Amino acid sequence: MGTGTTATQTMSTGLSLDDVVLTFGDGDTTVDALDHVDLEVRRGELVAIVGPSGAGKSSLLAVAGGLTSPTSGTVRVGEEVLGGMSRRRLAALRRDRIGFVFQSGNLIPALTARDQLVLVTKITGRPGRDPDALLDAVGMSHRADKRPGRLSGGERQRVGIARALMGNPTLLLVDEPTAALDRTRSQEIVELLARETHEAGVATIMVTHDHDVLHHCDRVLEMVDGAVHPYRD
Ligand SMILES: Nc1ncnc2c1ncn2[C@@H]1O[C@H](COP(=O)(O)OP(=O)(O)OP(=O)(O)O)[C@@H](O)[C@H]1O
Numbered sequence: 579m580g581t582g583t584t585a586t587q588t589m590s591t592g593l594s595l596d597d598v599v600l601t602f603g604d605g606d607t608t609v610d611a612l613d614h615v616d617l618e619v620r621r622g623e624l625v626a627i628v629g630p631s632g633a634g635k636s637s638l639l640a641v642a643g644g645l646t647s648p649t650s651g652t653v654r655v656g657e658e659v660l661g662g663m664s665r666r667r668l669a670a671l672r673r674d675r676i677g678f679v680f681q682s683g684n685l686i687p688a689l690t691a692r693d694q695l696v697l698v699t700k701i702t703g704r705p706g707r708d709p710d711a712l713l714d715a716v717g718m719s720h721r722a723d724k725r726p727g728r729l730s731g732g733e734r735q736r737v738g739i740a741r742a743l744m745g746n747p748t749l750l751l752v753d754e755p756t757a758a759l760d761r762t763r764s765q766e767i768v769e770l771l772a773r774e775t776h777e778a779g780v781a782t783i784m785v786t787h788d789h790d791v792l793h794h795c796d797r798v799l800e801m802v803d804g805a806v807h808p809y810r811d
Pocket residue numbers: 602603609610611629630631632633634635636637638
């Protein structure tokens with residue numbers, strides 16, 4: 579399972595955002611989805627982000643994962659600065675180091691749950707993790723041969739989480755992993771994310787509305803109007 583965490587890994591920065599702004603729109607109708615965000619997540623740290631709808635949580639994940647370029651500011655994954663990277667280099671960095679779990683699951687319709695995971699090893703050309711063990715870890719072994727069209731929303735997201743872990747990412751970005759899950763399953767999924775984060779030295783950000791899972795996280799932040807603050811109950 580985990581590769582073991584060295585002291586250096588735990589101390590090292592997995593992700594940093596330095597004065598990041600993301601502005602949508604033009605003229606009078608602009609919105610700052612990210613309003614001067616400074617954020618550092620160390621490897622081996624699970625950070626939760628809470629906050630109202632439209633606060634900028636998914637935007638933060640998109641910018642951190644190199645899917646969206648910020649309007650200004652600097653994003654680093656490990657020591658690598660994303661800005662100014664060629665498309666090819668950015669794609670390779672995403673493939674090799676970043677795991678992304680989207681709000682929607684984002685699975686490939688024609689592939690079974692198991693094949694979604696196997697595809698990762700084909701794309702990266704590295705053996706990666708054992709797909710059956712990961713499907714088991716997210717409670718999806720019994721649905722391994724089903725395509726996404728035959729799965730519930732919560733089941734799709736669990737496959738999405740297993741797929742994101744396949745390539746041993748150093749940065750894991752997870753959007754609302756428990757939104758479609760019952761309480762017991764939510765606890766199991768976030769426990770799994772915490773274990774993976776700590777054992778494999780991953781820097782993980784999890785966006786959630788679910789206050790019952792926050793005790794599994796090392797730090798909780800709140801986003802309001804594009805700004806990030808420490809969260810106070
Ligand atoms: N592609 C886009 N074009 C224009 N505005 C956008 C775009 N994507 C997001 N926004 C705006 O940016 C702000 C932040 O959106 P974002 O999706 O990051 O919020 P969120 O915190 O993830 O909300 P939710 O909890 O509903 O998922 C919102 O005001 C949204 O309307």
